[in-house]
Amino acid sequence: MSSSIYSYVVLFFLFSIVPYIQSQPIAPAPTTETSPINLTAILESGHQFTTFMRLLNTTQVGFQVSVQLNSSDQGMTIFAPTDNAFNNLKPGTLNGLTYQQQIQLMLYHIIPKYYSLSDLLLASNPVRTQATGQEGGVFGLNFTGEAQSNQVNVSTGVVETRINNALRQQFPLAIYVVDKVLLPEELFGTKTTPTGAPAPKSITSSPDADSPSVVDEEHKSSGSNVKRTSLGVVLGFVWFCCSVTYIF
Secondary structure, three states, X not given: OHHHHHHHHHHHHHHXXXXXXXXXXXXXXXXXXXXXXXXXXXXXXXXXXXXXXXXXXXXXXXXXXXXXXXXOOOOEEEEEEOHHHHHOOXXXXXXXXXXXXXXXHHHOOEEOOOOOHHHHHHOOOOEEEEXXXXXXXXXXXXXXXXXXXXXXXXXXXXXXXXXXXXXXXXXXXXXXXXXXXXXXXXXXXXXXXXXXXXXXXXXXXXXXXXXHHHHHHHHHHHHHHHHXXXXXXXXXXXXXXXXXXXXX
C-alpha cells in the first residue's frame, strides 16, 4: 500500500515539473566570433584625423592594415597624427614626396605587433615599423619614458613627441594619438656633404701650355730672340764695311 502511494507521488511530481522545464527559454551558447575591426570608424570617432585617413586611403595602406589586422595573431599598433600635426609641417612637405615615399611615411606610423603603453617602454629600441627602404632596410622608432607615470615619448631621429592618449588599446589593435607627424630619418634626415675631399685645383695655379698667359710669354720670348738676331746682323754688316774701307 505504501509503495503504491509513493509511486503515485513520484508520477505526479514528474508530470508537474516537466512541462515547467520545457516552457523555460534556453540561453544561447556563447560564441567566439568577433566582428572585423573597422579602422576608419575608429579614427572617425576621434574627429581629428581627416588628413591621416585621407593618406591611408590614397596610399592603400588602410586596406592593407585591415587585411593584416584580421588575419594576423600578432596584432598591430598605429600612431595617428592629428590634423594639427599635419598643419604644422613645413609647406610642401607632403607634396615633395613621391607616391612610394608617401606609402613609406604611412607605414612608418604602423608597428606590426600589438603594444600597450607599458610594453613600449620595455621594447628594445629601435622598434621596427612596417616601412622599409629600397634595399630592404627597416625603418625603426625609439621609445623612452617613465613607467611610473606611464608617460611614453616616441622619437624618429628627426622629431620627438609624446604619446598623449590611446584612441584604442585593446588587442589586437592599439591606436595612439601623437601631436607630430613621425618623419623617418631615412626620408627627412639632414644630408651632409662628405668631408676630407681634396679641394678643386685653381685654374691659375697650374696653367697649361695652351693658356693665354703661356702663349703671351712665348710670343714675347720669340720676339726678343728676333730682335737680338737682327741687331747682330746689322752690327756684323757695319763691321764688314769698316774692314773693307780700311783695306782699300
